[in-house]
Amino acid sequence: MSKHDYFMKSIVFTCLFVVLISSCNSSSDGENLLNSPTDKVTLKVLNEEYSIDFRLGIVCDELKIFEVLQNEFSKLKTREDLINYYKTLPPYFSPKYSSMIDNGERIFSRVEYMLAQECFDENCNSKIRYKVLQLVVNKQKAKWNDENYIMPSCAHKTGVFLMAVILAREKSNSSKIFIDSTNLQKALLSLSSDEFISKDFNDLIIESSEILLINSKDF
Numbered sequence: 001m002s003k004h005d006y007f008m009k010s011i012v013f014t015c016l017f018v019v020l021i022s023s024c025n026s027s028s029d030g031e032n033l034l035n036s037p038t039d040k041v042t043l044k045v046l047n048e049e050y051s052i053d054f055r056l057g058i059v060c061d062e063l064k065i066f067e068v069l070q071n072e073f074s075k076l077k078t079r080e081d082l083i084n085y086y087k088t089l090p091p092y093f094s095p096k097y098s099s100m101i102d103n104g105e106r107i108f109s110r111v112e113y114m115l116a117q118e119c120f121d122e123n124c125n126s127k128i129r130y131k132v133l134q135l136v137v138n139k140q141k142a143k144w145n146d147e148n149y150i151m152p153s154c155a156h157k158t159g160v161f162l163m164a165v166i167l168a169r170e171k172s173n174s175s176k177i178f179i180d181s182t183n184l185q186k187a188l189l190s191l192s193s194d195e196f197i198s199k200d201f202n203d204l205i206i207e208s209s210e211i212l213l214i215n216s217k218d219f
Contacts, residue, residue: 034117034121040053040192050185052165052188055191057192057193058194059196060113063110082115083128105153106154109155112158119166126173133209134213137210140159156197160197160202163206166212167208168188174212179205183201184208
């Protein structure tokens with residue numbers, strides 16, 4: 001083998017090695033949970049622009065105190081981990097008590113908040129979003145099954161917000177109109193608002209989500 005051939009083969013091997021390492025790093029980074037955004041962002045869908053507010057209002061202020069719940073999430077490293085963990089969570093709120101004081105509700109709400117961050121990511125594909133959407137629809141219905149709750153909770157807001165984020169992200173991928181812009185915008189700002197979620201508005205977002213799921217080709 002000539003020096004020239006050896007030199008060329010060395011260059012090719014080095015390039016392949018760099019590409020392989022970059023690919024592995026990229027794959028690894030893609031699996032990590034984002035934990036962002038946490039502020040107000042803008043999303044342009046077709047010819048419309050939406051404000052999505054990931055900040056927490058007074059109703060969900062308790063979610064900022066995250067250290068006490070850290071052990072619950074220490075093993076959740078990837079998006080799939082988070083989704084699977086969400087599947088195991090029942091909306092276990094005590095009847096006749098506000099779920100605002102229920103530590104289980106804090107965990108539930110935090111997971112839905114994190115899922116909203118994940119589903120907002122432009123690299124999150126539609127199949128994953130639809131999977132999460134079906135889960136949150138079922139769990140959101142269960143949150144309202146007991147009419148003995150004294151007041152609505154943060155979990156009502158995070159469920160509506162999560163559905164709304166997915167509806168906004170998937171709006172350009174659907175040929176069917178499943179929600180009007182005014183109500184979608186309201187839902188996207190609901191998390192930071194100090195207003196509670198009404199049953200009627202909750203049902204509207206659920207209905208819109210079910211229309212999207214039924215008419216989705218990717219689900």
